[in-house]
Amino acid sequence: MGLTNSTMGIKAVDSGLKIKRHTACDQVIALAGNPNVGKSTVFNGLTGMNQHTGNWPGKTVTNAQGYCSGKNHSYVMVDIPGAYSLMAHSAEEEVARNFICFGDPDAVVVVCDATCLERNLNLVLQILEIATKVVVCVNLMDEAKRKKIKIDLDGLSDQLGVPVVAVVARKKKSLSRLMDTLDTVIEGKNKKTPLKIRYPQAIETAIDMIEPLVREKSGNRINSRWLSLKLLDPDPSLIQEIDSYLGEAFLKDAALSSRVQQAIEMLQNRGISTNKIKDMIVSSLVLTAEGISRKTVTYAKETYNNTDRQIDRILTSKWAGYPIMLLLLALVFWLTITGANYPSQIISTVLFWFQDRLTDFFHFLHTPSWLYGMLVLGVYRVLAWVVSVMLPPMAIFFPLFTLLEDAGYLPRVAYNLDRPFKRCSACGKQALTMCMGFGCNAAGIIGCRIIDSPRERLLAILTNNFVPCNGRFPTLIAILMMFFVFTSGSLSSSLLSAVLLTAVIVLGIMVTFAVTKLLSKTVLKGVPSSFTLELPPYRKPQIGPVIVRSIFDRTLFVLTRAMVVAAPAGLVIWLMANIMIGDTSLLSLCATFLDPFAKLLGLDGVILLAFILGLPANEIVVPIIIMAYMAQGSILELDSLTEMKQLFVANGWTWVTAISTMLFSLMHWPCSTTLLTIKKETGSWKWTALAFLIPTVIGLTTCFLFASASRLFI
C-alpha cells in the first residue's frame, strides 16, 4: 500500500539533543549497545541517582543523561536507545545512529552481552568505523561464567584495537575499572590502532576513489572513510542528516557527486549493483565479527544454552504457552491485591488521622469555613484517597512486572501472541506495548516506537487504551471486592478477585484484537509487514535494583503525576459540590442533568460525571463518586470497603451498575496525558481524535447493550 511515515502522519525523526553539562570541562560519553544487554544497569551503576531523564527533542524516545566522575575527568553519560545496528531500521536505531554520528560525543562506550558477543560485535564494528575513542564494555560476565563461556579480553582488545573492560554491572568495583579506562581513552592514551574493517577489493577501490575529495569537502568533520562508504550505499534518512550536519552544499557539490557517480559506475562495470554493495558491506561486518569471536570466545560447554531452551520449550509450548501467560497475569494481580490490602488501610488511617489534625489546626486559626472546606475537604481528602488507594498496588505491581521484564519473559509474550496479532494484520510487538500500558497508557504509547511499520504502530497506539492502566486498576479492584467477592480478607476471596480481574483484562485484550482487526480492514488497510524478534537469554532478575528502580522510575513518577492532577481536581469538585444554585449544588445539578442518559448505560449521573471530570487522570474517578454521594448527605466517615459499599448501595448501585461501571472504566476515552502523548507521537489531531472516539463509542455501545439486556432479565 506504500504507507509511509508521512502519509500516516507520523513525524520524521530529528536529531539535535541538548546536553546538560555540569561544568564546561565535562566530557560527553555516548553509552551505546544492543537492546537487552543490561545497558541501563551499567548506566544506573555509573550515575546512581545523579541523572536526568528527558526526551530526545521533538520525539519521545526517552533519553537519560547522568553524571559521574573518574579519577581525572568528569563525564556526562548519554544513554542512547538500544540498537542492533547503525543502519537504522527503526526510530530508536535512527536516534542512536544520529547521536553517535552527528552528536559529537567525546567518546563512545559500547555495552555488550558476554553470552552473545558475536551478535553484539556487529554494532561495535559499525561504531568503530565512525568513532575513534571507543571503550568496549563486556557486561554480564557472571552469566557467561555460569554458562561456562570464556572470553579472552586481551585478545579481544588486540583484535578491536580499543580497550575492553569486563563488567558485572551490579559490582561497583568492575565499574570503576571502566571509569579508569575511560580516563585513559579520553586523554588519547590508547596505544592500539582501532580496527579498520576491510571490504572486498572492488569496494576498497571505490572508497579510495572518493575519499580524498570527501575529506576535502567535508572539512574532515566526519570520518571520511565511513562517509565515503555511506555515499556508495546511500540511505535516504542518513542523507538527510548529512545534509543538515554538513550543509546542503556538501551533497550538491558537482565535483563530488560526479566522482561518486564514477565510483558507482566502476562497481557496476564489475557486476556489483547498488543492492550488492549493501550485501557486501553487511557481509564483511558479519564475517569480521565471526572471525573475532572465533579467536576470542570459547565455549567450555557445548550445551551452554540448554537451560534457556528447556524453559522456552515450556513457556512457549503449544499447550502450556497461553495458560502460563494467563496464570502469571492472575498471579501478579493476586499478589497485588493481597499485598496492597493492609498497607492501603494503614496509609489511609494515617492520612485521615492527619486530616483530623489539620482540621484542629484550621479551627485553632479560626480559618473561614469555605477555605477549610476547599483545602482540607477538597484538596487534601482527594490527595489522601489517591495516595492510599494507588500507592500500595503500584508499589507491588510495578516491581513484579519489572521482574518479569528483567527475567526476559516479555519478549516470549510477544512471540506467543504474534500469530493472533498477525491475523489482525498487526504484529506481536503490540503485546509488549500493551504490557507497558498496564503501567500507564501514555508509556505504552511511547513504547509503540518499537514497532517498525508505521501502520502497525498506529494500530497499537489506537488500541492501547483497552488495557487498563494503573489508574484504573484501583477502581476495578474496589468494585470487584465490593460487589462480587462477598467475604473479604480470606484467601479464596483474594483469589476470586484476581481471577475476576484477569477476566476483565482478557475482555480488554479481546476487544483489542477485534478493534485492531476492524481498523486494519478499514482506515488502516494493509498486510502485516515482516518482523523479526529477538528472544534474549533468560536472566536471574536482580531483585534489589529492580525494586528500587521501579519504585523511583515508575511508581513515584505515576503517583506524582496523579497527585498533580488530583489536587486541583479535588478543589474543583469541592467547589462544584458547594456552589449552590437555588437549593441544589452545581455537582448534583450536573449529575441530575446527565442522569437520564447515564441510566441508559447502566450508570448514574454521578458516575458518568466522575468519568468526565476524571479526564485528567482516571485515579480520581472513584474519589469523585464518593465525594458526590457524600455531599448529598448520608455518611461522613469512610474507612472501609464495607462502608463504601453501603454508601454506593444507598445511592442505588446494583450488580448491574457495578458491571457497567467496570465496563465503562475499561472502555472510555483515554486520559488527557495519553491523548497528548498520542498527539505528540502521531503528530496528527485526526489520529488523536480517533483514539478518543474508538474506545468511547465502543464503551457507550457495550454499556448500553449490557444495561438493556439486564433489564430484560430482571
Added chain:
Amino acid sequence: MSKVLLLSHLKPGEKATVKELSTEGNMRRRLLDIGLIENTEVECLGRSPGGDPSAFLIRGAVIAIRSEDCAGIMLGTC
C-alpha cells in the same frame, strides 16, 4: 539436489546453512544484520503456540521469524 530447501521448511531440531536470500528491501537488510549471510548455520528451535513464527538459533542469538519471511531464505544442507 532438485528441491530448494527454504528456512520455512526447517523443522524444530533441524540445522542447515544459509545459501542465499531472495528477500529484498528493508527485510533483506534486517536479515543480513542478524547475520544471515551465506554459509551461516541456523537451527530451528521451536514454534510459537500458534504454529508461527518460529524461533531460530542464529550466531548465538535466538531470533523469531515468521514463516513467510523464512520463505525468502534458501538453505543448503550441511
